[in-house]
Amino acid sequence: MTRRPDWLSFRRFAAVTTALTLSLISIGVYTSATGSGLACEAQWPLCSDQLVPALAINPDFIEWFHRVFAMFTGFLILGTAGWAWRLGDRKTMFASTLAVVLLPLQISIGAVTVTIGGLIPGGYSLPTHAAHLLVALTIFTLLSLTTLFAYRNNHRRPPRERGRLGFGLALGALVVSGLFSRGVPLLSYSTGAQAWFYAVSLVAFFGLLAAVVWLDGADRIGRWLAASALGVLFVTLLLGRDLVMYTGTIRQLNFGLYLLCIGLTVAGFWRLKTPSEQPVSQRSTHSD
Ligand code: HEM
Numbered sequence: 001m002t003r004r005p006d007w008l009s010f011r012r013f014a015a016v017t018t019a020l021t022l023s024l025i026s027i028g029v030y031t032s033a034t035g036s037g038l039a040c041e042a043q044w045p046l047c048s049d050q051l052v053p054a055l056a057i058n059p060d061f062i063e064w065f066h067r068v069f070a071m072f073t074g075f076l077i078l079g080t081a082g083w084a085w086r087l088g089d090r091k092t093m094f095a096s097t098l099a100v101v102l103l104p105l106q107i108s109i110g111a112v113t114v115t116i117g118g119l120i121p122g123g124y125s126l127p128t129h130a131a132h133l134l135v136a137l138t139i140f141t142l143l144s145l146t147t148l149f150a151y152r153n154n155h156r157r158p159p160r161e162r163g164r165l166g167f168g169l170a171l172g173a174l175v176v177s178g179l180f181s182r183g184v185p186l187l188s189y190s191t192g193a194q195a196w197f198y199a200v201s202l203v204a205f206f207g208l209l210a211a212v213v214w215l216d217g218a219d220r221i222g223r224w225l226a227a228s229a230l231g232v233l234f235v236t237l238l239l240g241r242d243l244v245m246y247t248g249t250i251r252q253l254n255f256g257l258y259l260l261c262i263g264l265t266v267a268g269f270w271r272l273k274t275p276s277e278q279p280v281s282q283r284s285t286h287s288d
Helices: 008-031 058-088 092-115 126-150 159-180 193-215 220-240 247-271
Strands: none
Touching: 008 058, 008 092, 008 126, 008 193, 058 092, 058 126, 092 126, 126 193, 126 220, 159 193, 159 220, 159 247, 193 220, 193 247, 220 247
């Protein structure tokens, strides 16, 4: 029997799977942004009558690469769930199994998106795109939860300190994502910017989700701030795609939501600045 190397633990495996899913989503956004969605002559699973298209950066390759990356990541998602079942830990089993259940659905929606060579004429449409995006974000959320649950017995810091770290990570990522955001009038929302916006925003998403998980039972208001920022960030992620007509009003709304998300995250970070385990509301307010 082959022995597993010491560094390969379940929690690390889950973390790598989550990071690869984040990359896969960013590659999917790049596929869409470059208009490569109907490349490969709209075929699936073949690509322009080939198993492997010419290895040059063109729409066929971009679309094919997204599929291959999805296949590789899919195997890791299966592996994560299988490992969770072997360990018999209920929380990680539940979250990772749900991700596996969604996997065939996501692959089918992907296939419908490319119309399977014209077999599904209305496949490349807004509802299909929206479904593909929503299922992708759900899978990412479930894998992030799997990772957070897997690490729950390996923390050296108390929950409030970890919550602050989560807010700090989210804040850093949100500031960077503002550079690429469609709602912030800084850089043009180019194909590359769209992919980076998603990658960095999902890091912020993970940070806020971590704060929600870690602050459970440790700080009610901090947890509420993290959950609210997470909800607002989710809406800005949707506004970053072409799901609604992007008018000037929507742009202003997007900018406002971005600022609100930053505001909620700063408030959470600020609230947890005291290192004590005890909620601020229960501490003595005497300062002098
Ligand atoms: C776990 C598996 C997968 C994930 C997480 C995923 C994720 C994504 C995401 C986030 C997008 C961007 C959607 C948008 O712009 O709103 C995308 C685009 C796309 N995906 Fe996937 N995907 C997966 C599997 C697949 C598979 C198996 C196919 C098979 C053909 C596929 C085909 C496509 C196509 C064609 C696009 C571009 C659609 C467009 O032009 O707008 N995906 N994917």
